[in-house]
Amino acid sequence: MLETQHTTSYYAASANPSPARPALQGSSETDVCVIGAGFTGISAALHLAEQGFRVTVLEAVQVGFGASGRNGGQIVNSYSRDIDVIERTLGADQARLLGDMAFEGGRIIRERVARYGIDCDLKDGGVFAALNGNHMKHLEAQKKLWERYGNTQLELLDDRRIREVVNTDIYTGGMLDMSGGHIHPLNLVLGEAAAFESLGGIIHEHSPVTRIDQGSIPVVHTAEGQVKARYVIVAGNAYLGNLLPQLAAKSMPCGTQVITTEPLSEELASSLLPQDYCVEDCAYLLDYYRLSGDRRMIFGGGVVYGARDPSNIEALIRPNLIKTFPQLKDVKIDYAWTGNFLLTLSRLPQVGRIGDNIYYSQGCSGHGVTFTHVAGRVLAEVLRGQAERFDAFAALPHYPFPGGRLLRVPFTAMGAWYYQMRDKLGL
Numbered sequence: 001m002l003e004t005q006h007t008t009s010y011y012a013a014s015a016n017p018s019p020a021r022p023a024l025q026g027s028s029e030t031d032v033c034v035i036g037a038g039f040t041g042i043s044a045a046l047h048l049a050e051q052g053f054r055v056t057v058l059e060a061v062q063v064g065f066g067a068s069g070r071n072g073g074q075i076v077n078s079y080s081r082d083i084d085v086i087e088r089t090l091g092a093d094q095a096r097l098l099g100d101m102a103f104e105g106g107r108i109i110r111e112r113v114a115r116y117g118i119d120c121d122l123k124d125g126g127v128f129a130a131l132n133g134n135h136m137k138h139l140e141a142q143k144k145l146w147e148r149y150g151n152t153q154l155e156l157l158d159d160r161r162i163r164e165v166v167n168t169d170i171y172t173g174g175m176l177d178m179s180g181g182h183i184h185p186l187n188l189v190l191g192e193a194a195a196f197e198s199l200g201g202i203i204h205e206h207s208p209v210t211r212i213d214q215g216s217i218p219v220v221h222t223a224e225g226q227v228k229a230r231y232v233i234v235a236g237n238a239y240l241g242n243l244l245p246q247l248a249a250k251s252m253p254c255g256t257q258v259i260t261t262e263p264l265s266e267e268l269a270s271s272l273l274p275q276d277y278c279v280e281d282c283a284y285l286l287d288y289y290r291l292s293g294d295r296r297m298i299f300g301g302g303v304v305y306g307a308r309d310p311s312n313i314e315a316l317i318r319p320n321l322i323k324t325f326p327q328l329k330d331v332k333i334d335y336a337w338t339g340n341f342l343l344t345l346s347r348l349p350q351v352g353r354i355g356d357n358i359y360y361s362q363g364c365s366g367h368g369v370t371f372t373h374v375a376g377r378v379l380a381e382v383l384r385g386q387a388e389r390f391d392a393f394a395a396l397p398h399y400p401f402p403g404g405r406l407l408r409v410p411f412t413a414m415g416a417w418y419y420q421m422r423d424k425l426g427l
């Protein structure tokens with residue numbers, strides 16, 4: 001049964017007011033029809049509206065219903081596979097183009113927040129935390145790599161410094177990225193949607209797309225209407241379903257779980273994360289956490305391959321919370337939810353074109369908050385005839401998961417188990 005409203009998350013409970021947006025009725029025409037009102041779709045729509053395009057966005061449920069309104073809210077730079085992997089795969093020239101965009105998403109977010117006055121609890125600073133010596137060696141290499149591509153806001157943290165920013169004994173060190181940070185993600189996408197509408201953009205909620213008629217003038221159909229457009233942008237990611245089978249074949253929805261505590265006292269909250277940075281560790285199946293604007297601990301982690309909803313999210317995540325912060329052993333959990341992200345075999349995003357006029361971006365593989373904002377700009381550029389940056393992403397090779405759709409979940413889970421064992425053994 002199709003859901004009709006946001007999940008019961010902390011973000012939905014604390015969302016800024018947003019207008020009701022009617023479902024599509026009847027026929028309309030536009031320059032660009034965007035499918036999906038998450039970060040990718042709204043980012044692209046806003047960039048296009050700023051350039052004078054007529055844009056209509058069709059959303060199956062509500063703005064930010066999917067990963068954009070459920071994620072950890074962390075501004076994490078680069079891609080799920082880093083720039084050095086791209087260098088080895090495609091060479092230095094292609095890596096330079098993609099590397100130049102690796103730190104752009106956070107800048108776009110800050111530009112949007114400042115330009116449109118978006119209230120989303122934006123805070124600067126993100127920490128990558130090392131659980132062992134090998135993690136620390138990785139961070140040392142990552143710092144050199146990122147500095148080579150222009151990120152000069154990095155600081156390595158030794159075992160003393162990490163305890164100054166994260167009050168726990170489980171880390172051996174870390175790296176602070178002041179160009180990272182955190183936000184209330186649902187309020188960010190709601191603010192961007194409002195900015196898009198202020199420029200004349202149209203959003204129809206509760207309008208799931210049933211099919212796309214391809215051709216010189218594509219037609220996007222819903223149950224009660226249709227939109228004719230010069231271009232279509234497909235931005236459904238893990239919530240797209242099988243609308244375009246050729247996209248579903250090379251990706252896999254995965255679930256991640258998040259819990260949120262009751263509000264903490266100011267003294268307790270500031271003792272846990274004194275500088276109010278967000279944190280993610282370096283494990284293969286990582287934990288990530290931060291404080292909300294009203295001093296709750298938002299703690300997430302775990303992956304469910306195939307995106308099934310666990311029966312008891314708190315039971316899965318709370319042990320890691322307490323392992324990290326024993327000080328919270330008696331804290332009450334007010335919210336627990338799951339959200340899906342889209343994984344690719346390469347862990348690199350898939351950006352491309354179907355035919356002459358249907359464009360897509362998907363498969364952020366866990367780095368969606370920043371990459372979706374880059375993707376929105378790149379998609380807007382290619383529709384204006386500036387294809388260089390779009391082509392850099394479109395040239396990335398992508399392959400179906402081994403075993404096809406039937407076996408992709410067990411094969412991927414086996415691979416994850418291997419890397420988890422490496423983490424446990426400190427390898």
